[in-house]
Amino acid sequence: MPEIIFTIDPTAGKLEMHVVGIAGPACEDIAKLAKQLLGAPAQEEQTAEYRLRPGIRPVIRRKANP
Amino acid sequence: MSKYLTYPDMVFTDRRLLLAALADLGYRDVEEGEALSLYGYQGDRRPETAELVVRRQFVGAASNDLGFARTPQGYVPIISEYDHRTLHDGRFLAALRTSYAEHVVDAVTQRLHGMARRTVDGNVIKITVRY
Numbered sequence: 001m002p003e004i005i006f007t008i009d010p011t012a013g014k015l016e017m018h019v020v021g022i023a024g025p026a027c028e029d030i031a032k033l034a035k036q037l038l039g040a041p042a043q044e045e046q047t048a049e050y051r052l053r054p055g056i057r058p059v060i061r062r063k064a065n066p
Numbered sequence: 067m068s069k070y071l072t073y074p075d076m077v078f079t080d081r082r083l084l085l086a087a088l089a090d091l092g093y094r095d096v097e098e099g100e101a102l103s104l105y106g107y108q109g110d111r112r113p114e115t116a117e118l119v120v121r122r123q124f125v126g127a128a129s130n131d132l133g134f135a136r137t138p139q140g141y142v143p144i145i146s147e148y149d150h151r152t153l154h155d156g157r158f159l160a161a162l163r164t165s166y167a168e169h170v171v172d173a174v175t176q177r178l179h180g181m182a183r184r185t186v187d188g189n190v191i192k193i194t195v196r197y
Contacts, residue, residue: 003195008164012163038167
């Protein structure tokens with residue numbers, strides 16, 4: 001089940017957001033929603049999970065030998 | 067006379083959530099308009115203007131108006147040096163940002179039709195939203 005973990009530091013009013021369980025750029029939709037409400041983040045980092053592309057596998061076709 | 071300071075790095079993007087965060091801190095009477103003048107604690111009109119203003123009578127006896135100027139990026143606080151130092155023990159902007167952040171989490175949870183679980187670990191608030 002996908003989840004978003006928000007961490008708020010009340011001493012500075014700082015908010016961090018971590019999207020978990022969504023492989024690939026689909027989590028961009030969540031980030032876009034957060035940006036609408038929060039503005040551009042001071043720092044944005046893509047996790048290893050982001051770089052996964054579920055369901056898309058490269059297909060290598062070999063040319064038949066003449 | 068206390069000088070007004072502008073905080074361009076502290077932008078509140080969503081008007082509705084900013085008003086909700088201000089209400090959480092006890093500022094429910096917010097004047098809205100275009101380029102509203104800000105007034106100091108002696109009733110002196112200041113050169114700064116804002117689109118959202120909490121008038122000084124709703125802030126404190128020696129306070130100045132609190133302003134939020136609309137910019138293309140969002141609303142930027144314009145707060146006097148005195149109020150920045152004294153409101154909420156000098157933590158007004160941190161408290162406002164914290165409240166705003168909690169409203170952002172609520173808004174995201176609602177839009178995703180998710181379930182939120184809130185925990186507090188020491189000073190840090192952690193909210194996990196599952197959807």
